[in-house]
Amino acid sequence: MRARDANLIARLILEGFIDYRQQFKAITRQAPGYFAAADWHALQCLSVERIDRYEEMIDGISEKIVSLSNDGIPKPELWLLIKECYTEVLNQRSDAELGETFYNSIYCKLMQHSNISDRHMFIQSKKPKVEAYRGEQIFRRYALNEGVPSFLKKLFEDYGFSIPWENKRRDSRNLMRYIRNTIPDDVVAGEGTVIEVIRSVFYRNKAAYIVGRVQFDHQSVPFVLPVLNTEGAGVYIDTALSDENDVSVVFSFTRAYFLVDVDIPAEFIRFLHSLIPMKSIAELYNSLGFYKQGKAEFYRDFMDHLDASTDQFEVAEGTKGMVMTVFTLPSYPVVFKVIKDRFSSSKNITRSGVINKYQLVKRHDRAGRMADTQEFVNLVLPRKRLSAELLCELMSVACSSITLSEDDLTISHLWTERRMIPLNIYLNEMLSKSDEESVYLAINEFGKCIKELAAANIFAGDMLFKNFGVTRHNRVVFYDYDEILYLTDCNFRDIPEPMYPEQELASEPWYSVAEQDVFPEEFKILTACDSRIRIIFNELHGDLLTLSWWINIQQKVASGALLDLYPYRRIVRFPRAP
Structure with missing residues (x-):
């Protein structure tokens, strides 16, 4: 009976995964038509539909599993058999790694993120290594x-659009x-030089x-060709x-996810990683x-890094947040953000x-100016790897999210995010070095960040430098989201003139302020x-x-x-003169 139940549930999860992949592809394959029609909102x-569809599928399959069993949620011992049955049927697929993660999502949904072990789920992938x-x-x-002219002719033919x-x-x-200005002539003319382009x-x-x-001489140079639509011509x-x-x-x-048709995800990733090896899988x-x-993939890499490193988690550098407490592992380029038990009265x-x-x-267009995050429930960290200062910080400001045992610390809810240099720290460092060019570029990036978020219908809310970070490419990115609003929900106002001098000197404003009122004059602070x-900001x-x-x-x-x-920068755009 247990073997039959396990096989039935494994088949149900696989059917759900196949259905999800078909729907994911069907949604993605609408992109060329919308691009040709210049229907940018569609x-x-x-992208939003694909994100929502995953959670809808996980909820639906989880409910079916519960309804199948007389005991409701399968017991941990039954999951051992379910995983075994599922592995047998999954490994025949070219997207098996995605199927393992789909299974993990259902397991965590039903088991409420308890009994997390490689015996019950795919903490480590069981997908066979690619032989060829x-x-x-x-x-x-x-x-x-x-x-080159002949190659370009074929390229235009192969990548023709419906317009x-x-x-x-x-x-x-x-x-x-x-090509003449960037690739040496001997590479272009070399007999072994080939160009490989994702279909x-x-x-x-x-x-x-x-x-x-x-590809040439066991080397490769990546390239990306952005194609735009003139909306008619x-x-x-x-x-x-x-x-x-x-x-x-x-x-x-910091950007929205691509819409691209992917049949063999692992091979796709392998190709992309050869272009940008600094980018993580x-x-x-x-x-x-x-x-x-x-x-x-992040979790697996993080666990491997923990096993291979010895440094301790510590409070992240920068001004302490009023809503989140943030910590990091110095040898790993990520920060961990936990909601505090109590917020500042100003929040x-x-x-x-x-x-x-x-x-x-997660669901909005990040416009290249907001960091993507990953949400974790019941993340377990080795207690010995936490600094005394960090442990004290977590227990004092986020105690409700923390469970301590002799060996481990479990955080019930947190987000991970790429670690960046806080903009306020970066500016102070550049000012101390009298590096005027870096200060100029950073302030320009800061203003562009605010403007590009606004163009994407996001008002950052708290725009103090401490809430922005500088990436390794020296781009300024917003990463503190507790006060963001849709721009269209804001009520922008001028500060009214005081009726008499005492009002202007008072500690409280002399005018009414509603929840979504915004006064641009106050940004001088x-x-x-x-x-x-101030001089650079006002100029730019x-x-x-x-x-x-x-x-x-x-x-x-x-x-x-x-x-x-x-x-990319405007300066690199090609001329469009006839």
């Missing part, structure tokens, strides 16, 4: 023996000029991306990116929309409100820390202090306009 909705590289199934290979190219001759000339096109926001690499190649850092930014953890899975698989938000804000960010910063982004700027961008967003926010 493209964004596809099957990359040819995911990319096209081009030789250059007939010359015509605006001007293929112009785009070909731009690409030939780029599937990557769609996100208002752009499509053709992704590939140039055709498509065109906007630029070419071949620097590894530039390609990495395209796949950044977890982040690459995330970038393709497999964010649960990204979480699984008008609840615990559930904080959770909702993080869910909003952001740069009050240093006159040098002084419009952020005016009511008119915010009303204007709010009206554009409310009208449905999506501004152009691309993951």
Whole structure:
């Protein structure tokens, strides 16, 4: 009876996974049509639909499993058999790693994140190692023996869209000029030089991306070709990116997930990792929309790192938050964020409100300016690896989220996020070095961050420097989400003139302030820390202090306009003259 039940449940989970993968692909495959129609809002909705669909499928399969059993939720000993049956039928699939994670999600849902062990679930993947590289199934290979013009002609033919190219001759000339300026002649003319291009096109926001690499002498150079739609006149190649850092930014953890058709995920990831080896496997899975698989890969890598390291978790550098307490492991590039038991009196938000804000960010277009996060329940850490200061901090401000045993510390709910240098610390360091150029660039990035979030319908709320971070690419990113609002929900106002001098000197404002009122004049406090910063900010982004700027961008967003926010600098864009 138990064997029959185990097999039945394993089959039910597999059928649910197959159904989910089919739906994921069906949603993704709508992207080319929406891109051709320039229906940018529909493209964004596809990303949200895929995220929601996963949770809907997990809930549905979990309910079916409970209804099948007379005992309700399967007991831990039955899960041993379920996993064994499931492994047998799953390993025949080319996306088995995703199937393992789907199983894990159902197990954690039903078992409420208890009995977490590799015996009951796939903490370590059981997917057989790939015996032979099957990359040819995911990319096209081009030789250059007939010359670059011939290769480009084939490329345009193979990657035709359902709408015509605006001007293929112009785009070909731009690409030939780029190749001549960036790739040595002996590489282009080399007999062994080949170009491999992923068959599937990557769609996100208002752009499509053709992704590939140039292979020569056991080396490779990555490249990305962003394709834009003129919303009527055709498509065109906007630029070419071949620097590894530039390609990495395209796949950044601060951007929405791509819509791209993926049949063999592991091979897809292998190809992408060859382009940007500095990018983790977890982040690459995330970038393709497999964010649960990204979480699984992150956890495995993190556990391996814990086993191989000896340093202690410690309180993260930076100003302590009023809603979250944050800690890190110095040898690992991630921070861990736990909701405090009590918030500062200035914070008008609840615990559930904080959770909702993080869910909003997961589902929203992050515009390259908000860090992606992974949510964990009942994360267990070895107690001996926590510094005394951190343990004291957690027990004093987040005790309700902490369970201590002799050997372990369990955190009931937290988020992980890429570690960055807090902007306030970065600016202080650059000012102390009299590095005026770095200060100038950072303040410019800070203002651009606020503006690009606004264009994506996000008002950051608390815009103090401490809530922003600087990435390894020197981009400024927002990472404190407890006060974010939709821009369209804000009520931007000028501060009314005081009726008499005493009002202006009073400790309390002389005017009424509703919950979603915003006074741009007050943003002057952001740069009050240093006159040098204030001068730069006012020069570059002084419009952020005016009511008119915010009303204007709010009206554009409310009208449905999506501004152009691309993951590369304007200066690298190709000319579009005939």
